[in-house]
Amino acid sequence: MVNVLRLTDVSYVRDRRPILDGINWSVDDTERWVILGPNGAGKSTLLKLATSTDHPTSGTVEVLDEQLGKIDVFELRNRIGFVSSATGRRIPAGETVRDLVLTAAYSVEGRWNEVYEDIDVRQAERILAEWDLDGFADRTFSTLSDGERKRALIARAVMTDPEMLLLDEPSASLDLGARERLLQMLSGFAESPASPAMVMVTHHVEEVPPGFTHVLMLREGRIQAAGPISDTLTAENLEATFGMPFDLTVTAGRFAAVARP
Numbered sequence: 314m315v316n317v318l319r320l321t322d323v324s325y326v327r328d329r330r331p332i333l334d335g336i337n338w339s340v341d342d343t344e345r346w347v348i349l350g351p352n353g354a355g356k357s358t359l360l361k362l363a364t365s366t367d368h369p370t371s372g373t374v375e376v377l378d379e380q381l382g383k384i385d386v387f388e389l390r391n392r393i394g395f396v397s398s399a400t401g402r403r404i405p406a407g408e409t410v411r412d413l414v415l416t417a418a419y420s421v422e423g424r425w426n427e428v429y430e431d432i433d434v435r436q437a438e439r440i441l442a443e444w445d446l447d448g449f450a451d452r453t454f455s456t457l458s459d460g461e462r463k464r465a466l467i468a469r470a471v472m473t474d475p476e477m478l479l480l481d482e483p484s485a486s487l488d489l490g491a492r493e494r495l496l497q498m499l500s501g502f503a504e505s506p507a508s509p510a511m512v513m514v515t516h517h518v519e520e521v522p523p524g525f526t527h528v529l530m531l532r533e534g535r536i537q538a539a540g541p542i543s544d545t546l547t548a549e550n551l552e553a554t555f556g557m558p559f560d561l562t563v564t565a566g567r568f569a570a571v572a573r574p
């Protein structure tokens with residue numbers, strides 16, 4: 314087991330308001346974490362620290378064994394796969410899905426005059442097939458549905474064999490079928506021992522893919538509970554996190570929560 318992320322006594326303060334407070338959390342390479350919490354809990358801020366796009370106000374953040382503030386974050390970011398709603402907005406309109414995935418090998422968005430090695434082209438084709446995108450390879454990114462776009466962005470993120478894959482609400486805005494399809498693919502990816510450590514932010518227990526191993530529950534910038542999903546994702550912890558009582562059920566590894574009358 315190799316530690317990929319460690320936050321020690323982390324706080325993040327803006328406008329004198331603690332957005333994250335007293336965070337102690339670590340992730341190793343065999344773990345797949347879900348970060349669950351209500352709007353404004355600090356989930357995306359936590360991912361910003363994990364992707365090294367921001368620094369804590371106090372405490373230490375170690376990413377892939379490097380301490381933020383002491384290393385070249387640009388080099389570090391090449392070792393991290395990250396997908397958020399903002400990622401898709403940076404893709405040039407005419408970019409084909411094949412090039413979207415392939416250009417990750419050069420860390421660029423938008424194909425120019427780069428010459429790609431056969432090994433990169435084969436890797437891109439393999440990943441397109443893995444994420445069920447081979448039929449879309451020649452389509453431009455802008456013509457894809459939201460569900461297809463999410464899969465394409467994840468395919469791009471895994472193209473460089475990242476050591477950690479971070480996903481900020483990957484199933485937000487997807488219809489039921491597209492969501493279920495994406496969750497099945499994330500589940501398969503999470504279950505593979507060859508996959509990197511994963512951290513996925515969501516608002517909904519229904520979106521926890523089987524194969525994810527741990528959950529961190531966040532409320533108002535503080536950790537309410539963190540640990541293996543089997544012991545930690547409970548009705549009591551959901552109530553503490555979302556501030557209302559729920560009936561929680563688990564069917565074939567999938568969770569569902571309904572407010573208690």
Ligand SMILES: Nc1ncnc2c1ncn2[C@@H]1O[C@H](COP(=O)(O)OP(=O)(O)OP(=O)(O)O)[C@@H](O)[C@H]1O
Nearest residue numbers: 327328332350351352353354355356357358359516
């Ligand atoms: N740079 C900043 N300056 C001021 N406030 C900020 C800043 N960044 C985040 N916040 C505030 O911190 C809180 C947490 O934001 P964050 O986006 O991390 O929450 P979240 O849990 O991801 O929310 P959501 O589920 O709605 O996306 C919010 O109230 C947000 O307005």
